[in-house]
Amino acid sequence: xxxxxxxxxxxxxxxxxxxxxxxxxxxxxxxxxxxxxxxxxxxxxxxxxxxxxxxxxxxxxxxxxxxxxxxxxxxxxxxxxxxxxxxxxxxxxxxxxxxxxxxxxxxxxxxxxxxxxxxxxxxxxxxxxxxxxxxxxxxxxxxxxxxxxxxxxxxxxxxxxxxxxxxxxxxxxxxxxxxxxxxxxxxxxxxxxxxxxxxxxxxxxxxxxxxxxxxxxxxxxxxxxxxxxxxxxxxxxxxxxxxxxxxxxxxxxxxxxxxxxxxxxxxxxxxxxxxxxxxxxxxxxxxxxxxxxxxxxxxxxxxxxxxxxxxxxxxxxxxxxxxxxxxxxxxxx
Numbered sequence: 001x002x003x004x005x006x007x008x009x010x011x012x013x014x015x016x017x018x019x020x021x022x023x024x025x026x027x028x029x030x031x032x033x034x035x036x037x038x039x040x041x042x043x044x045x046x047x048x049x050x051x052x053x054x055x056x057x058x059x060x061x062x063x064x065x066x067x068x069x070x071x072x073x074x075x076x077x078x079x080x081x082x083x084x085x086x087x088x089x090x091x092x093x094x095x096x097x098x099x100x101x102x103x104x105x106x107x108x109x110x111x112x113x114x115x116x117x118x119x120x121x122x123x124x125x126x127x128x129x130x131x132x133x134x135x136x137x138x139x140x141x142x143x144x145x146x147x148x149x150x151x152x153x154x155x156x157x158x159x160x161x162x163x164x165x166x167x168x169x170x171x172x173x174x175x176x177x178x179x180x181x182x183x184x185x186x187x188x189x190x191x192x193x194x195x196x197x198x199x200x201x202x203x204x205x206x207x208x209x210x211x212x213x214x215x216x217x218x219x220x221x222x223x224x225x226x227x228x229x230x231x232x233x234x235x236x237x238x239x240x241x242x243x244x245x246x247x248x249x250x251x252x253x254x255x256x257x258x259x260x261x262x263x264x265x266x267x268x269x270x271x272x273x274x275x276x277x278x279x280x281x282x283x284x285x286x287x288x289x290x291x292x293x294x295x296x297x298x299x300x301x302x303x304x305x306x307x308x309x310x311x312x313x314x315x316x317x318x319x320x321x322x323x324x325x326x327x328x329x330x331x332x333x
Contacts, residue, residue, distance in 0.1 A: 007125065007126075007131060009121070009125060010184060012027065012184070014027075023207055023210045023211070023214070023261075023263065024055075025055060025059050025261050026187070026203070026206060026207070026210070026257065026261055027184070027187070027203050027207075028056060028059045028060050028063070029060060029181065029182050029183070029184060030060045030061075030062045030063055030182065031128045031129060031130040031131075031182050031183060032060075032063065032064075032128075032184070033064050033065075033066065033121055033124045033125055033128075034056050034063055034064065034065045034066070035065075035066050035067075035068050035121075036049055036052045036053060036056075036065055036066070036067050036068065037068045037069075037070055038067070038068070038069055038070075038081075039069070039070065039071045040069050040071070040080065040100075041071065043080075044080070044081040044082075049067060049081065049086070050086065050089070053065055053067075053086065053089075053090055053094070053095065054090075057090055057094055063094060064094070064096050064124050064127075064128070065090075065094055065095050065096060066096055066097055066098075066099060066117070066120060066121070066124070067081070067086070067095060067097075067098045067099070068098075068099045068100075068101060068117065069081070069098075069099070069100045069101070070100075070101050070102070070103065081098065083098055096120070096124055097120055099113055099116060099117045099120065100112070100113050101113035101114050101117055102114075130179070130182060130183060133179075135176075135179065136168075136172070138163075138166045138167060138168055138172075138176075139176050139179070139180075141166050142162055142163055142166050142168070142176060143180065143185060145162050145165075145166070146159070146162065146186070146201055147201075149201070151201060152200070152201060152202040152205035152206075153198055153199060153200045153201055153202070153205065153206075154198075154199050154201065155197060155198060155199070156177075156188070156196065156197045156198065156199055157197075159173075159177065159199045160173050160174075163176060174190070177190070177199065178190065186199055186200060186201050187199070187200035187203060187206065188200070189260070192256070192260065194252065194253060194256040195253060195256055195257065195260070198250075198253055206257075208244075209235060209246055209250075209254055210254070210257075210258070210263065212234045212235060212237075213226070213231060213234055213258070213263075213264075216230075216234055218230070225267075228251070228255065231251060231254070231255065232248060232251050235250070235251055235254065236248060236251075
C-alpha cells in the first residue's frame, strides 16, 4: 500500500455581502473545490444556493461543488434542500455531495459533520487533474521570485523576463503562467487582447479596485450610471495613500475586466459628443450567501489576501495541509 501524500490546500473565503457578489467570479478557476454554504434557518432560496451554483458553473463548467448547510443547531431549522433538483439541473459531476456541519463543539468536543466534510474535500481535491502533475523545479523558483517582487501586478514582459532568468524558454514560461492562473497563484487572461499584457499577483489588489466603484455613493445614486472620467477619479483618488491609488494606464484594463465579467456594460450617452467619456452601467447584484474556493497546490502561495473590514470581496485566505490518498497516476513535483 502506497503512503498517502500530503498536499497543501489554499482556501479562499469569499464575503457574502450582496454588493460584492459580482466580483467573486474574477477569481474562479476550474481545478478547485467550491463550497456553497447556506444557513438552514434562512432556507436554501434565501441563501440562493441554485444561483451560486449557476454562477460558478457558468464561469467554470468543470467545477466541483459541495453544498454545505451550517448554523443549524438543535433548536434551529434542519437542512431541507431539493438535492435531486440540483442534480437534475447541474449533474452529479458538478454538485458532488451535500453536507450539514456544526462548527460549535458538543459536550464531547465533537463538531458535527466537520470530519466528513474534510474527507470529502480531500477526496475531491485528489481527483482534480492538476494534482500530481510533475513540473520543473524552476516553477517554484519563479513563483518565489514573483513573491519577492512584492508588487500587486507586473507587465507580462517582465514576468517572461523572470522566467527566462530561471532558464525557461518562452513556451515553458507561458505554460507556467497558464498553470499558475489555473491554480490561483496569479491572474492572467491570455486570450483577451486588452488584458493579456498584465499579470495580477495579488487578487485583493484587484478586488479593492472593483470595490471602489461598487461602494461609490454617487454611482449608486445615479442607479449605476457612471462616466469613465468618474471611474478614473475613483481609481486614482488623490486623497488616498499612494499604495491605494491606481495609475491611469490601468483604468482601461479595469473597465475591460468589469465588462468581461458583466460587472458593467456601455450605453450610449445621447447628451455627450465625447467618445473618450462613455457611460458605463455598473451591475450590482445581491446575494447573502457565501462561497469558498479551495485550490490544491504544491508550492508556496503568493502573498496573503488583505482582510480590510471595509472591503471584503475576498474575506480571507487560509492554508492547510491534508494527507490525500495516493494515486497511481500521480507523480510528485
